[in-house]
Amino acid sequence: MNEDMTDETITRHVGTVYIVGAGPGSPDLITVRGMKCLRLADVVLYDRLVDRRLLEEARPEAERIYVGKETGSEDNQQEHIHGLMIEKALRGQTICRLKGGDPFVFGRAVEEARSLLKAGIPFEIIPGISSAIVVPVSAGIPITDRHLNHSFMVIAGSRSHSLDSTEWLAARTLVKGGGTLVVLMGLSRVHSIVESLLK
């Protein structure tokens, strides 16, 4: 058999990346599908907000890599995560990228998906329970109540986003109209946020 021909017919096995929402904290609030992917993985890349008990669900021999962000160059750290996922997948490994909450609510899943798409790596995104909805409820505040409101809004309170923006204006309007407003990542300037909402 001609060696060149053999080379051409080799099917290179590329691993799949599962971007999985781990949910709001309690390890049994991950979805059944997310748990299945976690148990299947050769490599688990996990964030700071992921409950460590979930990691025990992965196979004993699975590689567990902490990729939680430290303060500082977040973009570089994000690039590092993309690189890791692509490298492991090209080796044929199955990857579970485990993120706190829901990957699509202020996570960077969109960027991760784009980088995988660009590299030709197959991936799937499995949603998770967002803390935006569960945390108010566990504090006794139903996010909607048919006798009180018809809407809720979730906004990132991070400092990079000016309180004079149109999005914050919408938030102020909503609060006046009786809708529920959930502010995530706003602790460091909670006083300015509350003041601005009461304007």
Place this chain on the structure above:
Amino acid sequence: MNEDMTDETITRHVGTVYIVGAGPGSPDLITVRGMKCLRLADVVLYDRLVDRRLLEEARPEAERIYVGKETGSEDNQQEHIHGLMIEKALRGQTICRLKGGDPFVFGRAVEEARSLLKAGIPFEIIPGISSAIVVPVSAGIPITDRHLNHSFMVIAGSRSHSLDSTEWLAARTLVKGGGTLVVLMGLSRVHSIVESLLK
């Protein structure tokens, strides 16, 4: 032993009601905890939007009762559900109240919880993945994207809620500011909604 004394010491066994979010459709998008409650239940009360394959996960001998709402007296139907849950729980049965999506996003879980509280029935609410977040994503629209927006809003489009309300004003403002707006249950007047948002 004195019979009266025996009576006093009998602990009446009351069943627990688990109000479980079944998630957005696919049966494996229920949480691990929700699935556990479903498999444990003596009685399953399920809604119209619940995938029928989930019902196969309940014990073969579990009673499955359809309580999806028909058009017409919704309040009476809701009362009927409360009555059923209370009656079964007082008999000592474990109940799984299975609702589509998340019980707290425009569901009537708040009312169900209140009726159980009033009747002294122990209950627990297990969140589910809300279609409000997953459906846009599966249509290729990430609900947040750090390069585009810092917020999203979910509003009920039902006819009972005037498009002139402050909540809809907030929605219009948000759309102008680049935030993501998700309208649930708005199909029957989608044209008026879009027109009003473009004002």
